[in-house]
Amino acid sequence: xxxxxxxxxxxxxxxxxxxxxxxxxAGLRPMVxxxxxxxxxxxxxxxxPAASAPLAxxxxxxAEPARERFLELARRxxxxxxxxxxxxxxxxxxxxxxxxxxxxxxxxxSRLVLCPGAxxxxxxxxxWTPPGVYTLGGAQTALKAQAxxxxxxxxxxxxxxxxxxxxxxxxxxxxxxAVVADTARLGDGLAAAPALLADRDRxxxxxxxxxxxxxxGVPVLRxxxxxxxxxxxxxxxxxxxxxxxxxxxxxDAVATSFGLVPQLQLLDLLDVPIRFExxxxxWFAETDPDGRTPVRGVHLAGxxxxxxxxxxxxxxxxxxxxxxxxxxxxxxxxxxxxxxxxERHRHARFARALARAxxxxxxxxxxxxxxxxxxxxxxxxxxxxxxxxxxxxxxEVNRAKALTRCxxxxxxxxxxxPTMARLVxxxxxxxxxxxxxxxxxxxxxxxxxxxxxxEAEPVA
Amino acid sequence: MSARLETExxxxxxxxxxxxxxxxxxxxRTPCILVERDRCGAHASGVNYGxxxxxxxxxxxxxLANRARxxxxxxxxxxxxxxxxxxxxxxxxxRDAAELAELERWAREARRFDVRCxxxxxxxxxxxxxxxxPGFAGGSFCPDDGQANPRLTTPLFARAAREQGARxxxxxxxxxxxxxxxxxxxxxxxxxxxxxRVLVNGAGAWGPAVAALSGEAFPAEVIAPNMLxxxxxxxxxxxxxxxxxxxxxxxxxxxxxxxxGGGRGVADPLTRRSRPxxxxxxxxxxxARRIVPDxxxxxxxxxxxxxxxxxxxxLPVIGPSPRVPGLFHAFGFSGHGFMLAPAVGAVLAELIxxxxxxxxxxxxxxxxxxxxxxxxx
Numbered sequence: 001x002x003x004x005x006x007x008x009x010x011x012x013x014x015x016x017x018x019x020x021x022x023x024x025x026a027g028l029r030p031m032v033x034x035x036x037x038x039x040x041x042x043x044x045x046x047x048x049p050a051a052s053a054p055l056a057x058x059x060x061x062x063a064e065p066a067r068e069r070f071l072e073l074a075r076r077x078x079x080x081x082x083x084x085x086x087x088x089x090x091x092x093x094x095x096x097x098x099x100x101x102x103x104x105x106x107x108x109x110s111r112l113v114l115c116p117g118a119x120x121x122x123x124x125x126x127x128w129t130p131p132g133v134y135t136l137g138g139a140q141t142a143l144k145a146q147a148x149x150x151x152x153x154x155x156x157x158x159x160x161x162x163x164x165x166x167x168x169x170x171x172x173x174x175x176x177x178a179v180v181a182d183t184a185r186l187g188d189g190l191a192a193a194p195a196l197l198a199d200r201d202r203x204x205x206x207x208x209x210x211x212x213x214x215x216x217g218v219p220v221l222r223x224x225x226x227x228x229x230x231x232x233x234x235x236x237x238x239x240x241x242x243x244x245x246x247x248x249x250x251x252d253a254v255a256t257s258f259g260l261v262p263q264l265q266l267l268d269l270l271d272v273p274i275r276f277e278x279x280x281x282x283w284f285a286e287t288d289p290d291g292r293t294p295v296r297g298v299h300l301a302g303x304x305x306x307x308x309x310x311x312x313x314x315x316x317x318x319x320x321x322x323x324x325x326x327x328x329x330x331x332x333x334x335x336x337x338x339x340x341x342x343e344r345h346r347h348a349r350f351a352r353a354l355a356r357a358x359x360x361x362x363x364x365x366x367x368x369x370x371x372x373x374x375x376x377x378x379x380x381x382x383x384x385x386x387x388x389x390x391x392x393x394x395x396e397v398n399r400a401k402a403l404t405r406c407x408x409x410x411x412x413x414x415x416x417x418p419t420m421a422r423l424v425x426x427x428x429x430x431x432x433x434x435x436x437x438x439x440x441x442x443x444x445x446x447x448x449x450x451x452x453x454x455e456a457e458p459v460a
Numbered sequence: 461m462s463a464r465l466e467t468e469x470x471x472x473x474x475x476x477x478x479x480x481x482x483x484x485x486x487x488x489r490t491p492c493i494l495v496e497r498d499r500c501g502a503h504a505s506g507v508n509y510g511x512x513x514x515x516x517x518x519x520x521x522x523x524l525a526n527r528a529r530x531x532x533x534x535x536x537x538x539x540x541x542x543x544x545x546x547x548x549x550x551x552x553x554x555r556d557a558a559e560l561a562e563l564e565r566w567a568r569e570a571r572r573f574d575v576r577c578x579x580x581x582x583x584x585x586x587x588x589x590x591x592x593x594p595g596f597a598g599g600s601f602c603p604d605d606g607q608a609n610p611r612l613t614t615p616l617f618a619r620a621a622r623e624q625g626a627r628x629x630x631x632x633x634x635x636x637x638x639x640x641x642x643x644x645x646x647x648x649x650x651x652x653x654x655x656x657r658v659l660v661n662g663a664g665a666w667g668p669a670v671a672a673l674s675g676e677a678f679p680a681e682v683i684a685p686n687m688l689x690x691x692x693x694x695x696x697x698x699x700x701x702x703x704x705x706x707x708x709x710x711x712x713x714x715x716x717x718x719x720x721g722g723g724r725g726v727a728d729p730l731t732r733r734s735r736p737x738x739x740x741x742x743x744x745x746x747x748a749r750r751i752v753p754d755x756x757x758x759x760x761x762x763x764x765x766x767x768x769x770x771x772x773x774x775l776p777v778i779g780p781s782p783r784v785p786g787l788f789h790a791f792g793f794s795g796h797g798f799m800l801a802p803a804v805g806a807v808l809a810e811l812i813x814x815x816x817x818x819x820x821x822x823x824x825x826x827x828x829x830x831x832x833x834x835x836x837x
Contacts, residue, residue, distance in 0.1 A: 409761065
């Protein structure tokens with residue numbers, strides 16, 4: 001190992017794989033840390049052989065070649081790949097990770113390329129806490145990685161292109177889909193349609209998903225105004241209200257998601273500035289267009305920077321790696337850079353159109369009933385939050401967390417944090433950005449108390 | 461520039477000490493303003509371990525600690541809400557004969573202050589708390605000690621003080637202090653200027669900086685505790701646990717979470733930021749697994765730190781300034797002020813209003829460090 005600390009890539013999803021491969025092909029030897037046992041991340045996860053045949057046609061053309069390219073470079077020792085390795089903490093000079101053996105090890109770093117991806121935006125629907133309610137990503141992972149479904153009859157409730165894709169994938173694998181209930185109105189989609197032409201392949205995939213669902217006779221509802229999950233001990237049905245009807249669909253599982261938000265914990269620990277963008281209705285890390293953060297040596301790519309999907313993430317990974325090479329004074333093909341930047345614009349246009357086609361249903365979140373649980377880890381209801389805001393004049397989410405325990409459980413506010421922020425803002429009568437966001441603390445992922453410090457010398 | 465405010469007492473710092481002082485003054489109908497640069501309880505007062513123990517304290521702190529313990533017992537009535545104080549007892553463990561001798565010495569001396577503890581041998585420890593790990597030479601159990609929720613306690617004192625008539629200005633730091641005919645004229649961020657007869661320095665880690673505004677120097681350093689919390693486990697560890705000497709301390713709350721402390725994180729008083737260190741957290745876990753082996757099954761969800769002031773003798777600075785009339789200090793609690801703070805507020809109010817207190821502060825006076833004044837700028 002050379003004396004120079006390594007270039008670290010965190011995450012081996014589409015962005016991380018592309019960044020690492022680009023760096024390796026330029027003659028560097030990046031170290032890649034990824035939680036999963038195999039590369040691909042969430043978007044480009046390698047399917048379980050038992051499910052690969054029915055799911056193959058949904059896979060982006062880029063997924064398999066990207067995995068192969070990454071694995072080949074890792075086999076040849078040009079990428080130092082650490083699968084099953086979860087990053088738990090990072091400082092300006094050292095990164096800490098929990099390895100597959102249960103030991104915590106650390107390494108210094110010279111450059112960091114962070115590709116931690118996005119996490120689902122969850123909305124606490126009435127009755128969402130009994131067993132049988134899954135995030136959409138969880139349901140999709142079960143199908144792709146374990147070749148099993150979260151239920152015999154699954155309802156898909158939420159909004160976003162992934163809702164439709166996951167429902168169609170379930171149909172293709174022979175799982176009964178009870179209903180697809182999307183809060184976006186048909187009009188939202190039609191208004192965005194011309195701009196969606198920016199990515200004909202993905203538009204075509206979306207249309208194909210709706211066709212698969214129609215052929216399978218799946219009830220499809222748009223413009224959903226209220227949704228509730230029925231069942232005390234476990235999920236029995238979903239009740240869906242639109243302007244025209246209120247209907248109940250029997251099911252034994254619900255997959256739900258209202259979009260994706262960037263995972264910012266590692267950026268937060270490094271003090272990368274994080275800003276609220278009213279247009280996205282969420283918080284984003286500050287970067288230049290090529291993924292450089294204001295913190296020296298820290299680069300960002302993929303859905304953690306901007307949620308644009310797997311293909312855009314792969315492109316961002318490559319672009320970020322090229323920018324890093326430029327910073328190191330390495331020669332970079334300017335034509336390649338120019339092409340990537342043009343492509344990036346196209347992806348950005350498409351992502352903006354998708355955001356218009358599937359807007360976040362803020363009205364549903366504002367209508368959360370007092371007795372609905374917001375933080376399921378700690379069992380904190382909307383009433384507790386609203387009362388704390390009144391009793392202690394709380395105007396900030398970390399304060400609300402300290403007083404109520406909302407966001408103190410296993411998810412550390414990753415799921416309930418955005419909802420808590422909106423409830424506090426509304427109860428206080430201020431804008432979302434005024435109440436801030438939850439501060440990140442290590443460990444970024446839960447750390448088993450049995451974890452030991454690795455005996456051996458640190459890697460670098 | 462906004463208008464000038466006049467008050468009897470200006471309290472600088474909205475930690476538990478400042479808020480308790482404001483409450484004690486307000487209860488005696490004394491006009492009082494508290495200024496806090498961030499939010500009340502934002503720093504050490506809100507993020508500390510939550511220990512409420514007398515066991516193991518320096519004897520100089522015991523009169524104050526005894527008074528504090530009485531206040532903790534009726535805190536809910538005092539502030540109008542449960543601070544989650546529970547007298548769970550505090551168990552202090554000795555690893556060897558020397559540490560055991562220290563437990564015995566402390567128990568003997570503390571008896572003079574009416575603090576009772578039970579000394580237990582290894583067999584008694586194992587019988588009473590079967591989840592304890594092996595290898596302890598003995599322990600001392602103080603049944604009246606306990607624990608409370610620090611995240612709630614300071615906001616509760618602040619709210620109670622406000623309800624009793626104290627004025628609390630958050631988000632306002634002190635910029636300058638000058639003497640005036642009435643006492644002090646204090647400039648704060650965003651105005652107004654405040655004129656007060658008495659000034660209380662309850663600024664915690666920033667206590668020396670506030671003292672410096674009046675020309676006094678104190679030899680304090682800044683420390684950052686390193687805290688961890690686990691996912692809930694079945695509730696078994698009822699007493700608050702600590703070791704002789706420094707080391708790991710831990711407690712479990714009835715909802716199941718285990719809170720661990722030990723070692724140090726890093727803090728920067730200028731940016732007011734602190735951070736736990738993973739290397740410290742791992743060392744804490746290794747030690748905690750020796751104390752309660754079952755904790756190996758726990759999952760750590762979060763670590764955190766805070767900023768505290770520490771004096772060279774590990775004792776707080778409490779009482780009137782030896783040089784500046786009308787100035788009272790209460791800072792430098794050196795990592796164990798949470799338990800004392802309610803009594804500190806009560807005693808300061810007595811010193812300010814009556815000129816004396818029945819509770820002894822011997823050994824804690826600011827004068828012990830008054831070696832030299834700063835040269836006025």
